[in-house]
Amino acid sequence: MIENEVFAIGVMSGTSLDGLDLVYVKFDKKKLSDFDILASETVSYSDEWKNKLQNAISFSDKELKKLDFDYGRLLGGIINNFINTFNIDNINFIASHGHTVLHQPEKGITLQVGDGQIIADITKQKIVCDFRTQDVKLGGQGAPLVPVGDELLFSEYDYCLNLGGFANVSFQKGNERIAYDICPVNIVLNKYAEQLGFEYDDKGKIASNGIFLMALESDLRLLSYYKEKPPKSLGLEWVKKEIFPRLESSNQKPEDLLRTFTDHIAWAVANELPKNAKILVTGGGAFNDYLISKIKQKKKTTLIIPSAKIINFKEALIFALLGLLRIDNQVNCLKSVTGARENHSSGVIFMPK
Incomplete structure (x- = not known):
């Protein structure tokens, strides 16, 4: 093995519950941006697991402990299948984000389930996980964490925009990296697509044929979160409190709610982007042609859609990078992004027993 080469698996489960993303990646420690994704896969959740993770927000402490254990076992099995499918025999470590079920940093709470010791024991590999808790203990939001990767892997772009469960943005301002959540995206859109019998709104086709509800969208624009200054982040709790009640009480058709909320996302995102940036x-959301076209309508800027591999697996890739930085005790949480008291190296390392 070449001395500066590191081989890792990154595992990411997003809030939109569209599946578990896994990447096997090679990093060059001398030049991290020269990474190579050697294998990648998205594993869909069963209806039972989707239901559990969606409803975990209301679980008791005892139920959450069991979920943490059971989900760790699920991850361990899925990772082993991934290793076997792609005949992977060279792994320095596995970085697992887990799945966020509670995120209330203002109360000092963030919880990503997926017991690291269980995963280590099942895979017989070194595991890095629980990347957010330390940041919250240091007074930070515990999110977003991806901007460190944006800075180290994708510095040729002025802005990095991710349209996942939530929209978040990351950019360099002077000597600091600034990043924050903008608004919900697929965590809302997928709910209404599912009501129409689809997993998601493919290319935004349903939204494009819906009716725009101006009064509802005007009401959404008044949400106080949009006036807050970063650092700031969003979680499912906020969506359940602020978004779903507004949409549900309008008593409108799912296709019209999809149209209206997609347009709302475009408004919120365009507001945060400068003109003529790369x-x-x-x-x-990068595959949602209707959403992308609406953002372009609202702001004259250059949106670059990369390869499907980068679109789908960027977050899993970056959590592998965060794991590498943690193992080397390098900074992987930026106070300029999360609002923590200091830059730090976050994550817990587990070795197989």
């Missing part, structure tokens, strides 16, 4: 767009 912007990398990733996350499932």
Whole structure:
């Protein structure tokens, strides 16, 4: 093995519950941006697991402990299948984001389930996980964490925009990296697509044929979160409190809610982007042609849609990078992004027993 080469698996489960993303990646420690994704896969959740993870927000402490254990076992099995499918025999470590079920940093709470010791024991590999808790203990938001990767892997872009469960943006301002969540995206859109019998709104076709509800969208624009200054982040709790009640009480058709909320996303995102910038767009929303076209309508800027591999697996890739930085005790959480008291190296390392 070449001394500076590191081989890792990154595992990411997003809030939109569209599946578990896995990447096997090679990093060159001398030049991290020269990474190579050697294998990648998205594993869909069963209806039972989707239901569990969606409803975990209301679980008791005892139920959450069991979920943490059971989900760790699920991850361990999926990772082993991934290793076997792609005949992977050279792994320095596995970085697992887990799945966020609670995120209330203002109360000092963030919880990503997926017991690291269980995963280590099942895979017989070194595991790095629980990347957010330390940041919250240091007074930070515990999110977003991807901007470190944006800076180290994708520095040729002015802005990195991710359209996943939530839209978030990352950019360099002077000597600091600034990043924050903008608004919900697929966590809302997928809910209404599912009501129509689809997993998601493919290319935004349903939204494009819906009716725009101006009064509802005007009401959404008044949400106080949009006036807050970063650092700031969003979670499912906020969506359940602020978004779903507004949409549900309108008593409108799902296709019209899809149209209205997609237009709302475009408004919120365009508000945060400068003119004539070079912007990398990733996350499932990058495939939503209607959403992308609406953002372009609202702001004259250059949206660059990369390869499907980068769109789909950028977050899993970056969590592998965060794992590498943690193992080397390098900074992987930026106070300029999360609002923590200091830059730090976050994540817990587990070795197989």
